[in-house]
Amino acid sequence: MATNLLDWLRQSFSGQNDCEKCLELLELIMDGEASPEEEKLFHKHIDACLPCYETYNLEASIKKLLQTKLKRKQVPDDLIQKIRSKIRSTA
Amino acid sequence: MSEEKTKQQYTDIEKEQIFDKEFLPHISSMYNFAYRLTFDEDDAKDLVQETYLKAYRFLNSFQQGTNAKAWLFRILKNSFINDFRKKSKQPSKVDYQEVEAFYNSESVDVSMTTDLRVETVQHMIGDEVSSALNALAVDFRTVIILCDLEGFTYEEMAKILDIPIGTVRSRLHRARNLLKEKLQAYAKSMGYNK
Structure with missing residues (x-):
């Protein structure tokens, strides 16, 4: 599947533009799942295509929002102790 | 699937070491995941506790050096679906x-x-x-x-x-x-x- 995708990317990106394919790659790029070649093609496209560039920025900003603004809850103090004693009593 | 083929035989000391060094460091992630699934602090605590007990019980099917965090999350997710969702105050709308x-x-x-x-x-x-x-x-x-x-x-x-x-x-x-x-x-x- 990966090689097919690449072939098809090479074709589409060597031509004019293909925003649809760019958008399909977007999440792979954002999630660090794209190959170096896919990344190169993707960035080449968004360098020249403002709508895709903006979509990418928006998606990335939402991901960043989740990572930076969501408060993490503190683990209750007694939880580890409880787990340990439960293990001891059942072992 | 493939990683389930070999069962380990850990000694009690090894078990404790794996538990302390590979499992416990993920407790904060586990607790936060559990809380975002259940929306309830007590339920989250129970779910995490249950997960760690299961992890300990099935420790022989864990291969040291493999991805402990993913393994623990998998157990937690399964516990949530199988045992927890039924009694949870927040039943899922979509299955x-x-x-x-x-x-x-x-x-x-x-x-x-x-x-x-x-x-x-x-x-x-x-x-x-x-x-x-x-x-x-x-x-x-x-x-x-x-x-x-x-x-x-x-x-x-x-x-x-x-x-x-x-x-x-x-x-x-x-x-x-x-x-x-x-x-x-x-x-x-x-x-x-x-």
Whole structure:
């Protein structure tokens, strides 16, 4: 599947533009799942295509929002102790 | 699947070491995941405790040096579905099958149109993000937590959730679009956009 995708990317990106394919790659790029070649093609496209560039920025900003603004809850103090004693009593 | 082929025989000391060094460091992630699934501190505690007890009980099927965090998350997710959802105060509105039947296809739908702006997103605060995320059905919430908050790869997510990678991608894509809709609605209600 990966090689097919690449072939098809090479074709589409060597031509004019293909925003649809760019958008399909977007999440792979954002999630660090794209190959170096896919990344190169993707960035080449968004360098020249403002709508895709903006979509990418928006998606990335939402991901960043989740990572930076969501408060993490503190683990209750007694939880580890409880787990340990439960293990001891059942072992 | 393949990693289940060999069972280990750990001594009690080894077991304790693995538990302390490989399992316990993930307790904060586990607790936060559990809380985002159950929305209840006591339920989250129970779920994490249950997960660690199971992990200890089945420690011989864990191979040292492999991905302990993914293994623990998988146990937690299964405990949540099998034992917990039934008695949870927050029953899920959508179930996996329903969700998959709704949009399962090989091709990821590429429509991402929205008038949400980057600047709007950047100004949002934790509570707004949190309620948008919490408003998603549990299956969608889960993939966003695993990917964006916990940084699991698609392959790890596929193992944790017992679904093919293609389904991970389509579910994640759909989840993100739904989240965006919630954020968009929120921005509108606050008069951020237009």
